[in-house]
Amino acid sequence: MARYFLFVIGILLIWLTGLSGAPVEDAEDFDRLRADGVRSKGVVTEIREREVTERSRRSSTTRTVYCPDVRYTLDGVEQSLVELEDCDGWEVGDEVTVLSDPKGELLTHLDTDDVRSSLAEDRRSFNLGQWVGWISLVSSSIVIVLGWRSRLLARRSRQREQVSRT
Structure with a gap:
């Protein structure tokens, strides 16, 4: 559950830092x-x-x-x-x-x-909040994908065990 929380926090940080502050000046x-x-x-x-x-x-x-x-x-x-x-x-x-x-x-x-x-x-520099948001988004995405992968492998392993028992 924490990995989804980090994912949402990452998205919010990126979005909010894009909206915050004075009018965009470039x-x-x-x-x-x-x-x-x-x-x-x-x-x-x-x-x-x-x-x-x-x-x-x-x-x-x-x-x-x-x-x-x-x-x-x-x-x-x-x-x-x-x-x-x-x-x-x-x-x-x-x-x-x-x-x-x-x-x-x-x-x-x-x-x-x-x-x-x-x-x-x-214009070329990123806001610190954007960096933290992107890091949180990427790292939590990796953790989520790896978690799904391990669950899928565990499920396949259980299915193979059930097939081999019968």
């Missing part, structure tokens, strides 16, 4: 934003410090990046954006172009190629 969304988005002029008013941990198979590296806090006006209302996809290289007072989604979704980014590159790289 290079395609950014390209759409560049084509159809509302452009606003903005000014970097502050630089915010942020620690970023990059993990590889053998190690992890933590470094500090400095992300721009941008003030801009959209439809007469002053807005603020901290761009986390394009940090470093900014100074207070830099003038920038901010892209906003005209449909009112929460997509807002600076109009730079570095933002697009960062979003394209993020």
Whole structure:
């Protein structure tokens, strides 16, 4: 029974991690934003410090990046954006172009190629929940198939014994 439980948990983890979080942001969304988005002029008013941990198979590296806090006006209302996809290289007072989604979704980014590159790289990585879900799904599937196989072999063995007795 536990093997079926793991199978269901695996499916749920894969499904839920696909549905969770903010709107999906990737290079395609950014390209759409560049084509159809509302452009606003903005000014970097502050630089915010942020620690970023990059993990590889053998190690992890933590470094500090400095992300721009941008003030801009959209439809007469002053807005603020901290761009986390394009940090470093900014100074207070830099003038920038901010892209906003005209449909009112929460997509807002600076109009730079570095933002697009960062979003394209993020697309390649799997969420931890997806990895756990896939591992659970595959391992429980193997256990289920092996369990069915052993039951089938045991049943055939019992049938052979009954035939040989008669």
